[in-house]
Amino acid sequence: xxxxxxxxxxxxxxxxxxxxxxxxxxxxxxxxxxxxxxxxxxxxxxxxxxxxxxxxxxxxxxxxxxxxxxxxxxxxxxxxxxxxxxxxxxxxxxxxxxxxxxxxxxxxxxxxxxxxxxxxxxxx
Numbered sequence: 491x492x493x494x495x496x497x498x499x500x501x502x503x504x505x506x507x508x509x510x511x512x513x514x515x516x517x518x519x520x521x522x523x524x525x526x527x528x529x530x531x532x533x534x535x536x537x538x539x540x541x542x543x544x545x546x547x548x549x550x551x552x553x554x555x556x557x558x559x560x561x562x563x564x565x566x567x568x569x570x571x572x573x574x575x576x577x578x579x580x581x582x583x584x585x586x587x588x589x590x591x592x593x594x595x596x597x598x599x600x601x602x603x604x605x606x607x608x609x610x611x612x613x614x
Contacts, residue, residue: 518595518607529604535595541584549579587613
């Protein structure tokens with residue numbers, strides 16, 4: 491019984507260590523800088539240089555916002571209602587290709603801010 495507990499403890503420690511050392515799904519290193527979610531485009535460009543590929547598009551999304559309620563006899567002072575609005579979001583996808591020994595990185599920006607980073611396989 492004690493042997494099984496020791497083995498389980500060692501495996502758990504190894505798994506936790508691997509998770510701590512593994513790169514996160516939202517960050518990577520570029521020229522010794524850590525690039526992670528929330529960074530503005532200009533900062534990523536300054537730290538990493540031009541990407542191998544850039545694509546951009548406009549997405550339309552429905553968002554819910556609170557606005558002042560129209561005046562009326564049954565509306566409390568300062569009342570609000572929730573309405574849906576369509577907004578346009580500028581989306582850019584950048585690919586960095588660091589060569590055949592490293593993973594390429596797909597960066598997704600929305601309105602100029604880095605939203606996600608994804609490994610997309612080894613470069614060329």
